Every structure is written in C-alpha cells, then in structure tokens.
Amino acid sequence: MTFRYALELAYRGTNYHGWQIQPNASSIQEEIERRLTQLNGNLPISVVGCGRTDTGVHATYYVLHFDSQKELDTEQLVFKLNKMLPEDISLFSAQLVSEEFHARFSPTTRTYHYFIHQKKNPFLLDSHRIVSEIDFEAMNRAARLLLGTQDFTSFSKLHTDVKTNICTVSEAKWNQVSESEWYFEIKADRFLRNMVRAVVGTLLEVGYGNLGENDITKIVALKDRGEAKLSVPAKGLFLVNIEYPENFLIRKAKRE
Template sequence: MQRYFVELAYLGTNYCGWQIQPNANTVQAELEKALSTILRHEVSTLGAGRTDTGVHASFFVAHFDSQMINLQWDQKLLVSLNEILPRDIAIKEIVAVTPDAHARFSALSRTYEYHISRYKNPFSVETAWLYKAPLDVDAMKRAASKLLTYTDFTSFSKLGSDVKTNNCRVYTAMWEVQEQELVFTIRADRFLRNMVRAIVGTLVDVGRGKIAEADFVKIIEAKDRSLAGTSAPAEGLFLTSIEYPVNIFIE
C-alpha cells in the first residue's frame, strides 16, 4: 500500500462541513467518490481537520492509501479528477508520503483567515461577514496580541467538545485592513472546535466598544465559554495553510 496526500481547496457554502455525515452533503464524501472512480477501487480518506458547515478552505489536506504503488499523478490525471468533482472543490496536487504520515496528526501548524466586509459587496456574500458598524481596529489588534501569551483557550471552545486538552500554542494573531475588508490571521499548533469564530466574535465586541481590552484578557483567563462573544458567522472563515515536516514527503 502507498499513502498519498491530497491537497485541495473548496468553497464550503454548499456543504455540511468536511466530514462525512448521514444524509448530508460533505466535501469528504465528494472527494472519496471521485477518487474511487478514478482509481477503480474504494478509497477512504482522512482529513487534516473538521471544518464546520459553510467554512471554506483555500488549502486543505487529506490522506488515503492505495494499492497502486508509485502512481504518477500527472496533470492529465488531475484534470480528470477535477472534472468529476463539483465546481466548488478543486484538487491542487496529490503526492506520495511515508507510510506513517498523517494528514491530521503530522501537521505542525495550521493557519486560518477570517474576512469581514465593511461594505455591501455581492461578490463576497459567501466568503465574508458583512459588518458595517464602526469598529476600533487598533483596539482589536491590541486585544488579539494577548492570545500569544496564553495556552488554555477553553473560553473559545465549543461546549461539549470531546478533546483531552484545550491547550493550544498560538504563533500569530493579527488584524489587517485589506481594501474594503478586515482580515484576521491566526496560526497555531492546533485549534479547538469553533475556536477561531469564537475569538473573532469576541474581538469584534472589543472593536465595537462592548467590552474593553482588559475584559478580553479576563475572558481568556476565566476559561468559561459563556463569557466570550457570539461566534462569528461561518462564511468568513478560511483554512489557508497547513505546515508538515518535509521528511514525510517522498521525492
């Protein structure tokens, strides 16, 4: 058996997230159907994470095993695979990796972006949160920087999540103004379910003056989800990068 990494992108609007669910349209189900058709054997994939309903990925990774050893995923084969897939899912590359490489557990870090549109834009209806009220972006930037000094993010975790720890190491957390959008970028070694959207929603509360920067710190330290803000809408969230050790890739 040979293990492969599939690098793909998708618009999450029409899907109930990445992970296969009963009676629901998911990205994983579409990918497995397409791979099974091309390879002519049943393919089971495992993704780098579980994006929620409506969340997008400009870069996502899944792995699968195949009896087809040293299969050359040339451009022609990738074109055939993309023709089978719906137009809102695109395969970028498929590469051979070592047998122990794992799309989820081998990841060193992940990066998400959250987009807030400041003006009505018909071309960002599905990819940004339209929020036209005034925001103190400088206060949001200062509050976001506090995330780098903490590791326990229970206050931003979905209640009832089945995880062993709520500790994460955040490497980057910053806001940028990009034309008519505000973009929040956050990079960490791991993320809790709903974590980014909860953080964004709470930072927006800082920006609108509902809570002070000092309150944002108190919310983190309280380790209580009920004290944080409402989660930002799914449509503004993108998984944009996943970092892996270079030695898992087979030349």
C-alpha cells in the same frame, strides 16, 4: 504493498455541511471519497483530512491522505479527479509520501483567515459585513493577548471529544485589505471546534467598545464558553495554510 498519497486541494464550503462525512448531509470528504472509489474500480477508498472544517467554512489550502494498494500516476489522478469533482472543489496536486505521514496529526501549524467588510458589495459574499463603527487598533491590541500557550476552553464548542483545550497561538492580528475590507489572521499548532469564529466574535465586541481590551485575558482565564461572545458566521472563515515538518517533503503546489 501499500502506497500513501497526499492531496493538496481547495474548496468553497458554502454548499456543504463541513469536511467530515455525516448522515443525510453533503460533505467535502464524501465527494472526494466517492470519486476516488470510482477511479479505484468501485473498491472503497477512505481519506483522512488535515482537519474538520464546519458547515459553510472554506479552505484555500487543504491536505488529505489516503492509502492505495497500487502505485498511481499522480498527474493522471489530479487530471481525472478534477474532471469528476464539482466546481467548488479543486485539486492542486497528488504526491507519494511516506507511510509515517498523517494529514491530521503531522502538521506543526495551521492558519485561518476571517474576512469582514464595511460597505455593501455583491462580490464579497464570502465575507462578513460589519455595519457599525469599529476600532481595529483596539482589536489588534486585544488579539496580542491571545498569543502563547493557553487553555482556550472559553472559545471552544461545548462537549467536544478532545483530550485538551490547550493551544499555542503564534500569530493573531487584523490586516487591512482596502479602505473597507479587513481580515483576521490566526496561526496555531491546533484549533478547537468553533474557536476561530468565537475569537473573532469576541474581538469584534472589543472593536465596538462593548468589551475592554484586557477583558480577553479574563475571558481566557475563566475557561467558560459563556464568558466569550457570539461566534461570527461561517461564511467569512477560510483555512489558508497547513505546515508540515520538512522531512515529509510536502511540495506546495502552485495555486494559480
């Protein structure tokens, strides 16, 4: 008999080359699989994540699943894994789920935040500093043009292995945290490789006055990555939420 478990966790991506295992580079997936395998008597355990975050990208909320040949004590699993994992990876919960649950393919929406600040601050190292004057109202008007179901090829990394570049964006807006701190929130059913960072980089050009607000519509329509602007640095990007259908009964763990 096989038991499927979903884990809720968070990580700071600064020291890793993204979520996915890759040759000669550290990854979040590798760290977790290594510890789970140790707890499983060195019998290999593979995990499936809810998405592939790139090098340096963080997650305040992330979900993965794995299969086990034996039933596990979920509280003990959380306790033991947290003792074994490095300080920049933290586990919130482990839950027994149905075999139909799939961390990557079951989500209905994903939400990212991108943080920027305008004044030098040593405590905002996971935020992108902006040194020029910028118009957030113009950027918010431009961001609204991203809403709906569209082909986002212009904001996708080239030569990816996806079947379609069509995404449905349900939220896209800039939010003010303090006088000099802001974050961009974007929610969609799916995201393309590098999409959020390319969107933010292009919206910043609107804020600087180098692009018009309606240029966003033209850039999307052209389906050409060369039309969008440079991607912003990875350090300001956080995956903050994953939503699943209610029938999977994923219990959101407290993250205090």
